[in-house]
Amino acid sequence: MSSAVTTTATSSRYRGSLAGRVTLLTTLAVAGSIALIAIGLYFAVRVQLQANMDESLLKRATAAAENPLLIRNTRTGETVPTWVLNASDIQVAEVSDHDSWSPTQKSFPRPGPPEVKVATREVPMMARTIATGDGDFRVVTVPISGSDTALMLAQSLEPQKAMYKRLGFVVLFFGAAGVVAAALAGWVVAAGGLRPVRRLTASVDRIATTEDLTPLPVEGDDEIARLATSFNRMLSTVAASRDRQRQLVADASHELRTPLTSLRTNVELLTQADASISGEQRADLLGDIRAQIEELTNLIGDLVELARDAPAEPTLETVDLSEVVDRALSRVRLRAPSVTFTEELTPWWVMADAGSLERAVTNLLDNAAKWSPESGTVHIGLHEGELTVDDEGPGIAEDDIPYIFDRFYRSTEARSMPGSGLGLAIVRQIAERTGGSVSAARSPHGGARMTLRLPGSASPRPVEPHTEVLNR
The missing domain is CATH 3.30.565.10 (Histidine kinase-like ATPase, C-terminal domain)
Structure with a gap:
């Protein structure tokens, strides 16, 4: 029962053609490699973009915070710090230990305790991501020179997220195209590489059907050629064994013919003998029969000895x-x-x-x-x-x-x-x-x-x- 289960499990495990298994394994290997590369590339680009944004915000915040002069708006009479002009492409705010003020958009993320710690000089700088109703912002806060406040710069992460989506789509598209190309290449390679195996299989089937032990043609010096060479050696051994078997049968039949003919002749003489045959002649015939039977027995024993395998x-x-x-x-x-x-x-x-x-x-x-x-x-x-x-x-x-x-x-x-x-x-x-x-x-x-x-x-x-x- 267990052997039958084992046979069934083995046949199920190796079901399908070798070319199909090679193509599948090649596709899986390439797909796994592409997936690892794509995931690594995606996170590497994301980390690098985040680092570049932090570095840019930090440079701008530092440059603006080092020039705290005021500029008067002649139309309204309001004064605006110069860091507003130095960082006009992003949202800015001034943070103190008890309040904050921003001349930019109203959607500016509210400062929190980490930014207050920068204003009170508890930490030299702060960089973090703040979520708002208008999306996520990357915020960098540095102290303003000559005052007890801090400069807070914020840049929206929505454009960067859109770029992440486009990057993911591009990676997914080209990864899928690479998997398809790998599958096609694997199928072509498997089909071409296994063509000699199919020819060898056809030759073996022909030999099994026709019993023609003519050696197979060998081309090249690769593994398939060495397999064909080994198979030719096996064919030579089988052919030699078959020739020896035929020779043994022919020689045995030739050697058996003489004692059997003589034995048949003596038996016929005994069965056809009449009263004219003497007892001495009958004894001689029986002696010849016994000698021929002994010779036949010895011959059969010798044949059995030659035909049997080596003793255990x-x-x-x-x-x-x-x-x-x-x-x-x-x-x-x-x-x-x-x-x-x-x-x-x-x-x-x-x-x-x-x-x-x-x-x-x-x-x-x-x-x-x-x-x-x-x-x-x-x-x-x-x-x-x-x-x-x-x-x-x-x-x-x-x-x-x-x-x-x-x-x-x-x-x-x-x-x-x-x-x-x-x-x-x-x-x-x-x-x-x-x-x-x-x-x-x-x-x-x-x-x-x-x-x-x-x-x-x-x-x-x-x-x-x-x-x-x-x-x-």
Whole structure:
């Protein structure tokens, strides 16, 4: 139940095409970047404009407050301070500790305690924003030189707010345009970049449909090209495996045909025999049938051994190769009583599958016994992980040495003898599984020498301390 839920969640998570996901991710990334930049730009401009306004108001207020002379209006007879003229483009007021007076608009923001503190010289200056019924004003207050009053300048923030709105609209418009452009660019890039992937997918689908393992064309040296190269290597491996499988089936069918034909012939002779056949002839036919059944059984066992995968790790154990040779030798002596076996063995401990290793050694000894002459001798030696098996037979031709460990390979001399050509192939496979190797050469005794080399040590592995404690 949980695996089904996991599969459904995974398919939902990765639903949609890769190009669509790339376009979406590109759009989101660009939109996020534009949003951060726009927000930063908006607040940076706002802070800078506010700072510029404060600086301008402060300069004007300072300049007007330093010139407190009065100018008389000849028409009305009223006197107006000169700071009114110096700051005529903004609203101004004079603030004392108990009153305020402004010759400008009536909408001038009323002074508060912060401005009174400037008039009483408690603070050197004040800048703040005051909200009124006519909008927000930015106010700067400085003391007037030579008096106990303060000069208060106010400028409306409404034009600045209107500019903020226009700025926000411009940023939003161009940001949206940038997101759309990023989406289009992401789609174009994804579509163009994934075009080789689509071609590779189409080729894979074609291979799955037609089973044509022809390598794909590789263009360029980018990641897609390297992927195609890796896929070609996989195709080569699959093609080689398929060829080996076909060859194995063809060779196996060829090797099985002979014992099956002979077995069928003998069975037909037995079923068609009349009273004229003697008991001795019947016994010979039955013996041939048993021999052919045994040969067929051995051939099938060899095929199974070659076809199976490497043994699982739990089957590995530390074994003494010399004891494995002794067990195999006791079996081969029964099958070849006319052959003499001599042995010089020293202990050699290896990590291997004991059953498979014994089979490999038995195949080497059987091969030597098969090629040994009547009353011949097979010499067996084991020294420092190198097992040598020498016979006194005709030896191996130089042209045959590179191929004798191939499956179903049989030399011209061996084709007239019993066997399937799989024994030495099994030896090589087991040796390679164990981390060793096997080779063939001329023997100093006149025949062939088979050498099996396996990694190991002259003494068994020490038992782990915790294992000793558990055994106690």
